[in-house]
Amino acid sequence: MAEASPDPALEAEALAAARERSSRFLRGLELVKQGAEARVFRGLFLGRAAVVKHRFPKSYRHPALEARLSRRRTLQEARALLRCRRLGIAAPVVFFVDYAFNCMYMEEIEGALTVRDYIQSTMEAENTPQSLLGLAERVGHVLARMHDGDLIHGDLTTSNMLLKPPLEHLNIVLIDFGLSFISGLPEDKGVDLYVLEKAFLSTHPNTETVFEAFLKSYSNASKKSKPVLKKLDEVRLRGRKRSMVG
Amino acid sequence: MPVVLGFEGSANKIGVGVVRDGEVLANPRRTYVTPPGTGFLPGATARHHRAVILDLLQEALTEARLTSQDIDCIAYTKGPGMGAPLASVAVVARTVAQLWNKPLIGVNHCIGHIEMGRLITGATSPTVLYVSGGNTQVIAYSEHRYRIFGETIDIAVGNCLDRFARVLKISNDPSPGYNIEQMAKRGKKLVELPYTVKGMDVSFSGILSFIEDAAPRLLAAGECTPEDLCFSLQETVFAMLVEITERAMAHCGSQEALIVGGVGCNVRLQEMMQIMCQERGAQLFATDERFCIDNGAMIAQAGWEMFQAGHRTPLSESGITQRYRTDEVEVTWRD
Numbered sequence: 001m002a003e004a005s006p007d008p009a010l011e012a013e014a015l016a017a018a019r020e021r022s023s024r025f026l027r028g029l030e031l032v033k034q035g036a037e038a039r040v041f042r043g044l045f046l047g048r049a050a051v052v053k054h055r056f057p058k059s060y061r062h063p064a065l066e067a068r069l070s071r072r073r074t075l076q077e078a079r080a081l082l083r084c085r086r087l088g089i090a091a092p093v094v095f096f097v098d099y100a101f102n103c104m105y106m107e108e109i110e111g112a113l114t115v116r117d118y119i120q121s122t123m124e125a126e127n128t129p130q131s132l133l134g135l136a137e138r139v140g141h142v143l144a145r146m147h148d149g150d151l152i153h154g155d156l157t158t159s160n161m162l163l164k165p166p167l168e169h170l171n172i173v174l175i176d177f178g179l180s181f182i183s184g185l186p187e188d189k190g191v192d193l194y195v196l197e198k199a200f201l202s203t204h205p206n207t208e209t210v211f212e213a214f215l216k217s218y219s220n221a222s223k224k225s226k227p228v229l230k231k232l233d234e235v236r237l238r239g240r241k242r243s244m245v246g
Numbered sequence: 247m248p249v250v251l252g253f254e255g256s257a258n259k260i261g262v263g264v265v266r267d268g269e270v271l272a273n274p275r276r277t278y279v280t281p282p283g284t285g286f287l288p289g290a291t292a293r294h295h296r297a298v299i300l301d302l303l304q305e306a307l308t309e310a311r312l313t314s315q316d317i318d319c320i321a322y323t324k325g326p327g328m329g330a331p332l333a334s335v336a337v338v339a340r341t342v343a344q345l346w347n348k349p350l351i352g353v354n355h356c357i358g359h360i361e362m363g364r365l366i367t368g369a370t371s372p373t374v375l376y377v378s379g380g381n382t383q384v385i386a387y388s389e390h391r392y393r394i395f396g397e398t399i400d401i402a403v404g405n406c407l408d409r410f411a412r413v414l415k416i417s418n419d420p421s422p423g424y425n426i427e428q429m430a431k432r433g434k435k436l437v438e439l440p441y442t443v444k445g446m447d448v449s450f451s452g453i454l455s456f457i458e459d460a461a462p463r464l465l466a467a468g469e470c471t472p473e474d475l476c477f478s479l480q481e482t483v484f485a486m487l488v489e490i491t492e493r494a495m496a497h498c499g500s501q502e503a504l505i506v507g508g509v510g511c512n513v514r515l516q517e518m519m520q521i522m523c524q525e526r527g528a529q530l531f532a533t534d535e536r537f538c539i540d541n542g543a544m545i546a547q548a549g550w551e552m553f554q555a556g557h558r559t560p561l562s563e564s565g566i567t568q569r570y571r572t573d574e575v576e577v578t579w580r581d
């Protein structure tokens with residue numbers, strides 16, 4: 001009764017066992033946040049401070065669609081984080097990726113604050129965006145470098161940028177690359193900026209000058225900014241011109 | 247105890263509603279239905295609205311057991327929407343306001359949907375998914391504006407569904423979306439479609455052109471049924487909508503979701519959103535077709551809030567506008 005090809009039942013069993021091991025490991029960790037995509041845990045991985053991002057199955061989605069998306073995004077995120085390092089952009093180091101469980105183990109940026117929280121507390125304390133212009137400039141530099149390296153983030157918001165302590169050094173670490181992809185097209189980069197612009201201005205009222213400072217810094221720092229900013233204008237206009245019936 | 251009369255006619259529905267302090271006293275509506283394979287055009291839609299609006303007005307007053315003297319304010323949809331239908335309704339609102347000597351208030355249609363949703367469901371500070379034939383937006387309130395966190399970067403989800411229905415010659419009665427929903431219940435096979443989410447934004451034009459192109463071929467080859475296509479389209483576009491709503495909730499730290507707009511009465515969309523909310527310990531609020539689909543009461547309700555906050559639209563500014571963004575309105579009636 002020897003089988004030439006692997007027994008699918010055995011394979012499924014092995015997969016189930018691997019999943020069980022992973023989920024047992026996660027249960028021992030501290031849940032930090034349930035984001036839109038994943039549960040994010042904190043703990044130790046081989047003695048190092050780690051963040052574990054688990055794309056658990058979303059039961060609202062059709063199983064076939066769910067499997068396709070979670071797998072693709074885990075893969076894209078791992079790839080993009082590696083590309084960031086090559087481009088000299090600060091991003092967490094990937095320790096290990098568990099594709100059976102759509103789980104990514106990465107370096108924890110210890111004591112980090114999201115740029116969102118940083119802007120919010122600055123606005124609350126000072127009531128003016130004046131002191132945020134330096135931050136905007138830094139973000140412009142980082143995103144220019146990312147786009148010049150043909151990396152599209154896909155979900156640019158102030159929640160997906162961390163500030164690494166000491167905060168006053170304004171060291172920006174990019175995270176959350178599940179929707180990222182590689183493209184050299186100005187259209188894709190323009191849409192990336194458009195998504196950020198909307199998220200930025202709706203999250204942080206009265207910070208228009210900060211976003212302008214960001215764009216200025218981006219356009220100075222990027223070698224390919226001209227066609228990208230032209231596309232940004234086009235995409236904005238499309239939004240404003242869209243007929244809104246119903 | 248102000249009583250507000252609301253006129254809505256920005257697309258193919260026309261409605262007249264009466265609201266008194268959070269109570270909907272009447273809300274009759276008519277729909278301009280076109281033959282399968284066709285959409286509604288501005289001129290013909292405006293003619294339809296003109297033909298029925300006075301009957302609807304009479305019906306609303308009768309049902310509410312009120313006369314013109316009991317009305318304190320006339321609200322009408324200023325935009326966004328189709329020019330001709332908007333104008334045909336605004337003319338009636340202006341005329342009635344002058345005849346009865348009542349103040350007039352121009353209302354943003356999207357704000358009408360949101361305020362109606364809040365009134366009916368009691369949601370206090372929700373992340374709002376506004377989905378209709380012309381709009382797809384994820385909205386949250388802060389500092390006196392309904393701020394748009396995400397939206398479609400091309401066509402609206404309802405527009406995508408309606409145009410898909412035309413390809414398959416699905417009936418427009420009572421609405422293409424309703425018939426797609428019924429057919430989808432009998433679909434089994436998931437046809438792989440493009441899935442395009444960009445942060446809190448979405449895109450539907452790629453799906454539509456893919457399906458317009460592939461549908462005839464797939465159907466002719468017997469690879470799937472029209473029901474399978476309806477099922478696949480719904481599963482894909484609704485998953486995208488739930489995803490961007492969840493992303494906005496995570497980003498804003500919100501624990502309430504509210505679905506408004508015509509596509510919002512789709513039970514499968516509500517079901518998917520409900521599962522998402524459960525998985526993050528949040529609460530879902532939704533309404534049925536009476537209040538989801540364009541209606542007069544929603545304009546009356548937003549008008550009521552504005553009236554109480556002291557808004558008035560002088561006759562010289564009582565025009566219409568086809569484009570009118572949700573975040574243009576200063577929301578003075580909320581803290």
Ligand SMILES: Nc1ncnc2c1ncn2[C@@H]1O[C@H](COP(=O)(O)OP(=O)(O)OP(=O)(O)O)[C@@H](O)[C@H]1O
Pocket residue numbers: 032033034035036037038039040051053092106107108109110112114159160175176177178493496497
């Ligand atoms: N490497 C890290 N070091 C420290 N904190 C992190 C790290 N990665 C993620 N976090 C924290 O966890 C939160 C969620 O992470 P992430 O954005 O990757 O998850 P997500 O589920 O994709 O979120 P979203 O809701 O944006 O889709 C971040 O905002 C941040 O506060």
Ligand SMILES: [Mg+2]
Pocket residue numbers: 035159160176
């Ligand atoms: Mg995130």
